[in-house]
Amino acid sequence: MTALEQDLLAEIDRRRDEFVRFFQNLVRIATPNPPGETRAAARFLGAFLDRHGLAYQTIDPQPEWPNLVADLALGGPGRHLVLNGHIDVFPAGEDARWRHGSPWSGAIEDGRLYGRGSADMKCGTTASFIAFALLARRRDRLAGRLTLTAVSDEETGGRWGTGDLFAHHPDLVRGDCCLNGEPSSAYTVRYGEKAPLWLVFTVRARGAHGAYVHLSDSATKIAAELIERLEAVTALRPEMPEAVARNLADPVVRNALETGLGAGAGDTVASVTLNIGMIEGGLKTNMIPSECRVEADIRLPVGVPKRRVMRMVQEILRDFPQVTVEEQSLPEEEGANWCDPEGEMLRIIQDTATRIAGIRPAPVITLAATDARFWRNASIPAYIYGCAFDLVGTYDESVAIEEFLNVVRVHTLSAAAYLEAR
Numbered sequence: 001m002t003a004l005e006q007d008l009l010a011e012i013d014r015r016r017d018e019f020v021r022f023f024q025n026l027v028r029i030a031t032p033n034p035p036g037e038t039r040a041a042a043r044f045l046g047a048f049l050d051r052h053g054l055a056y057q058t059i060d061p062q063p064e065w066p067n068l069v070a071d072l073a074l075g076g077p078g079r080h081l082v083l084n085g086h087i088d089v090f091p092a093g094e095d096a097r098w099r100h101g102s103p104w105s106g107a108i109e110d111g112r113l114y115g116r117g118s119a120d121m122k123c124g125t126t127a128s129f130i131a132f133a134l135l136a137r138r139r140d141r142l143a144g145r146l147t148l149t150a151v152s153d154e155e156t157g158g159r160w161g162t163g164d165l166f167a168h169h170p171d172l173v174r175g176d177c178c179l180n181g182e183p184s185s186a187y188t189v190r191y192g193e194k195a196p197l198w199l200v201f202t203v204r205a206r207g208a209h210g211a212y213v214h215l216s217d218s219a220t221k222i223a224a225e226l227i228e229r230l231e232a233v234t235a236l237r238p239e240m241p242e243a244v245a246r247n248l249a250d251p252v253v254r255n256a257l258e259t260g261l262g263a264g265a266g267d268t269v270a271s272v273t274l275n276i277g278m279i280e281g282g283l284k285t286n287m288i289p290s291e292c293r294v295e296a297d298i299r300l301p302v303g304v305p306k307r308r309v310m311r312m313v314q315e316i317l318r319d320f321p322q323v324t325v326e327e328q329s330l331p332e333e334e335g336a337n338w339c340d341p342e343g344e345m346l347r348i349i350q351d352t353a354t355r356i357a358g359i360r361p362a363p364v365i366t367l368a369a370t371d372a373r374f375w376r377n378a379s380i381p382a383y384i385y386g387c388a389f390d391l392v393g394t395y396d397e398s399v400a401i402e403e404f405l406n407v408v409r410v411h412t413l414s415a416a417a418y419l420e421a422r
Helices: 003-014 016-027 039-051 118-136 162-168 219-235 242-249 251-261 306-317 344-357 372-377 401-419
Strands: 057-059 067-073 080-086 112-114 145-151 177-180 188-193 195-204 273-281 291-300 323-327 362-366 382-384 398-400
Touching: 003 016, 003 118, 003 401, 016 039, 016 112, 016 118, 016 401, 039 067, 039 118, 057 162, 067 118, 067 162, 080 118, 080 372, 080 401, 112 401, 118 145, 118 398, 118 401, 145 162, 162 372, 177 344, 177 372, 177 401, 188 251, 188 344, 188 372, 195 219, 195 306, 219 273, 219 291, 219 306, 242 251, 242 362, 251 362, 291 306, 306 323, 344 382, 344 401, 372 382, 398 401
Parallel strands: 080 145, 080 177, 177 382, 188 362
Antiparallel strands: 057 067, 067 145, 112 398, 188 382, 195 291, 195 323, 273 291
């Protein structure tokens, strides 16, 4: 272990309680998206940078969704590493179903910190801020440039978050590599991900009194038949690049997927999946519905481009003249994204995690989409290492304190190794 690594680990251990409180207080600030109001959390994160004497700018194409960017020149010429995290989180649901009476409690019980967004991804975002502050104090021992980005529109697609930074501030984000702390589990490091294809189907019919079924088709019945037919997209088989196919066929990788993301993940990562996230239709029990809205989340593996799925969807819709479809995902994204499964930063993360946690994470394609795709779609390698994923989106979402500290250590030391002056 290098002298720089020893120095960083000693400071993390010394300031352990401070960093846990920082994480806890961020979780306590409600940032559900929708609606996406994150200004209070952005002010909290900005105050952290202020206390450490680190300059930053707020970029807010939507005032209620501010993005924070801090940019740091290091001790000499070198590579540009971007740290990326998001502030917004999933909606929280009913307070009464959370064990501590609130999704924003930040309560610590039996070594776990509870709250919506604790795993996805306030753990990783907190780790990025800590890593940035620790490395800023040692900038003379590093080379190149380090940029910190914390965005507010990840959960609804990223158009006003990382997407806006790439569109209007490319000099800040188009680095040589991106390190992201989205959930991955200690067993995996993500080098790619499936792409979301979000479609909204609207079914329209004449409608009528519920007793007069001979006068009108039912929009909800048509929707039910459509949903059943849409299942056909899951039969599409990918044509994967050799490097990805070889990686996913590796028994070590498959075991890591199953361990980190749950039984069945090894098959799911290479399959087209369909989730019907929302169905809305009808006005009253004794009325034939004149309209029904169906929101579908289709996930595309590497080797199944969007256009292939859309051709099948359009073929299905030929039998449903009452239905229109609109895409809600970013139309410019054509499919899954990936970078080198043997890239330098991936190896650095693996080596660091092995030394710190005693687990060598396997390189995997993951199931859920993240903002890392913006870098990969720009041909910039982006890798993800974070906490466990299994409680994301559930009531009582939580992260083990030791798991959080592991992410802090691995991110800080991996960034330092990538940027260390040679």
